[in-house]
Each structure stands twice: as C-alpha cells, then as structure tokens.
Amino acid sequence: MKKIQSLLLLVCIILIPHFGPAQTTSDLLQKLTILFPKAEITRIENLAGYSESYQLILEEPLDHNNPPKGTFKHYVYLSHLDFNKPTVIETHGYQTVNIKSEVSTLLNANQIAVEYRFYGKSRPEPLPWEYLTNDQAIADYHDLVMKLKQIYSGKWISTGISKGGETALIYKSKYPDDVAVVMP
Template sequence: MPKPCRLIFSLLGLIALANASKFMIMGRPRHGFVPTPIFSTEGDTVAAANYQYQFRQILDHFDDMNNQTWLQQYWYNPSYYQPGGPIFLMLGGESPAGLKWVTEESLTFMVLAKKYNAAVFQLEHRFYGKSRPTPDQSIANLKWLSSRQALEDAATFIRAMNDMYSYQWVNSSKWVTFGGSYSGALSAWMRERHPELVAGAIASSGPVFAKMDFSGKSRCN
C-alpha cells in the first residue's frame, strides 16, 4: 500500500478511536451494555405526570443521630402487573434517570416485565438528575455520595413501596433489581446485601469487584 494511503488509513483509525473513547469506558459502553434509551420526547411532560413521583429518603443511613431527609425521584408503572407477579426495580447509576425506562416497551427490561406480569420502578441515584440530597456538591457534602448509601437508599425504598402499594400487589414480595455498568454492580450487591428484600438481580456489565481507585484509560476491545 502506498505511504500516503497508509497515512490516511492511520489518521482515520485515530479519529475512530478518539470517537469511540467518548462512548467506551474500560472497554465497555457507557452505562454498560444497557445504554440510555433515545426516543422522541413528544408528550413526555404529560406522561411524566402519570409515572413520576418523589420519595422522602434518609440522608445518612449509617448515622442514627442524623435525621435529615431529601426527595428522591422515582418512576412507577404497574400496567403489566397481575396478581402474583414480581416487582422489577431498575437502579439508577451515574446519570439522570428518566421516564422511558418504565414506558418504552421495546426495552428488554420492559419486555421481561410484560412476560412475567411485573410492576416496574426506576429509582434515581442520589446526587444525579433531580435527586439532590444537598444544596450543592461541595467536598463536605459529597461524603454522602457512595455506593453504600445508594444500596441503603434502595433497601429503604423497597420497604416503603411494600407498605405503600400492598393494597395493589397480591402475594407479591419478590423484587428483582436491574442495572448496567455501575448500577449493574449495585444490582448484584443488593441481592448480596439484602437477600431478605431482593429475590434476584440482573447485572449487565457490572464491575462487581470494587476498587478504592477505579482509574484507567478508555480503550476498545
């Protein structure tokens, strides 16, 4: 191959790799292999009013002297539920949560919900989207941003929903958590940490072995 052609192909390869790095982290797509769905936003404002709610969450699950609370966003769709069906919970990760996770029927999460007659929830992760435990993200406040706190957020949420919707759910105590990438790890950890609440967990591309310093260059495999 002539040298000019090799140079052109090399440049094209570098451009492709640079573009891929925008979407890949540690060899995985952002948000794991369950990317955020992209669909038309037409009618979202009206639809959100039917599915979006707020839950008063505990700020610090490990300090009994701290009684501060905050409002956590969640989305709920019971349209597929039938008596005896499970409850599916999509755990939010390091990005805003949204309506489409509980309304877009083409998503695997929703396909499974329809197949197994499940009610579905999406819970936004603390400090992302509109789920803000503190007025700002100062270093002092970010001490409350951790996977340990997020897991207890989910556990507290599940207990509260069991009480709130017990009149709708008949013989339904089986929760299944879902997540991708970081939230996939949360899903697996929920099953391990709270087996009394979570009957099963789906973890797509979840880095379940935690590291103190999770650093590394983006790369494509």
C-alpha cells in the same frame, strides 16, 4: 324549566346513595400516599402497557445511620400493571430516564426506576459528598422496596445497566432477601 330542575334534583337524591361519589383517586395512589406521606406524588404519562405511572419525590435521609443530618429529594418513577405481578426495580447509574426496561417488558412486570443518590435531579444543594456511598444508596433502595412490598406481592427482580448493574449486584449482596433475582 323549574320542573326539570326539580326532577334532576330528585334523581340525584335517589341515585347518589346507591352509587356514591365518583372515585377520583386510584387505589394505587391512595396506597402510595399512605406509604409515603411526605412524598410529592405526581401522575405522569404511562409507559406503553402500564395502567398507571407516577413520579415520586421522596425525602431521603442524607445519612441512614444518622437521619437528623438532613434529607434530599430522591426521584423515583413507578409504572403499575397489577399488585400481584412481578416488580422490577431498575437502579440507574447517573440520571433516570423513565423508559420501559427490557426486563420489565420480558416479565410483564411493574417497574420502579430509581435514580442514584446525588445524580440527575436527586442532588442536594450544597452536595455533601461524604454521603455519596454505595452503602447509603443501597439503604435508599432497601427502604423503598420494603415499603412497596407492602402492596406489591409478586416476585421482585433488580436490574440495571453499567453503574446501575453494578449497584443492583451490590444491593442483592447486601440485602439478599429484598429481591429474588438480580439481572445486571
């Protein structure tokens, strides 16, 4: 038994320098952690066809024009295929359900599903209604996309249904260079 233990130890000493420690964190997770150092990032069940999926809970400013006013927790769902593929940002109107969008399916694209501020789980307590504006919500999306464009180099498309579609149009009109196409 002692010879087997000695042999295993010797094998480990020889092989570990060649193979290194096992990688336990994905490349995407490492990049997300750098981009969003204050975020709660949790791996979630993959949507069909994706290699990795995460729930991000971001600390978003209540007022983008005056960040010291405070923050709220903003829920975002990211489903990853490849850093070079197109990326669809789906703006949800009221509550985000992490399902694969039609646009993401058609384009075989990465998907970012974003809950509208102060709806669903993205509700601060107490709720400061004066910061529930399209301008503030669009600033949330702009900041998110600017960070994610550092790792996703493909074309960006925004989409949404109903209120989410309206928000996607407003987003494109306010920040025309953030996304190549809007598909409400």
